[in-house]
Amino acid sequence: MIDQVRPSDLDAWLAAQGGNGVVLDVREVPELRAASIHPLGFELVAIPMNEIPGRLAQLDPDRPVACLCHHGARSMRVAMFLAQNGFGQVANIAGGIDAWSLERDPTVPRY
Numbered sequence: 001m002i003d004q005v006r007p008s009d010l011d012a013w014l015a016a017q018g019g020n021g022v023v024l025d026v027r028e029v030p031e032l033r034a035a036s037i038h039p040l041g042f043e044l045v046a047i048p049m050n051e052i053p054g055r056l057a058q059l060d061p062d063r064p065v066a067c068l069c070h071h072g073a074r075s076m077r078v079a080m081f082l083a084q085n086g087f088g089q090v091a092n093i094a095g096g097i098d099a100w101s102l103e104r105d106p107t108v109p110r111y
Contacts, residue, residue: 003091007104017064035109064089071096
């Protein structure tokens with residue numbers, strides 16, 4: 001089962017996993033240009049969803065990974081893929097960057 005973590009609860013989830021976490025933004029480049037989050041207490045890695053299988057080696061399966069997209073559907077698919085490929089600490093950021101803007105950082109544009 002993949003953890004569903006609201007943006008407002010991300011810090012607590014990362015801490016419960018032992019810290020040193022990654023937020024994996026799986027949106028496309030134009031979406032990243034429209035709105036991006038600022039890493040604070042985690043590493044931010046951007047890899048579009050369709051590139052994840054070919055770039056899996058760029059991610060550390062021993063680190064907690066919270067996946068992010070626009071509303072949470074694509075990131076959930078990526079989170080399930082990561083879990084099926086040996087990543088033990090995986091979450092989906094429920095509501096995506098849209099919820100991030102509403103709950104955590106209103107300076108992040110909504111689109």
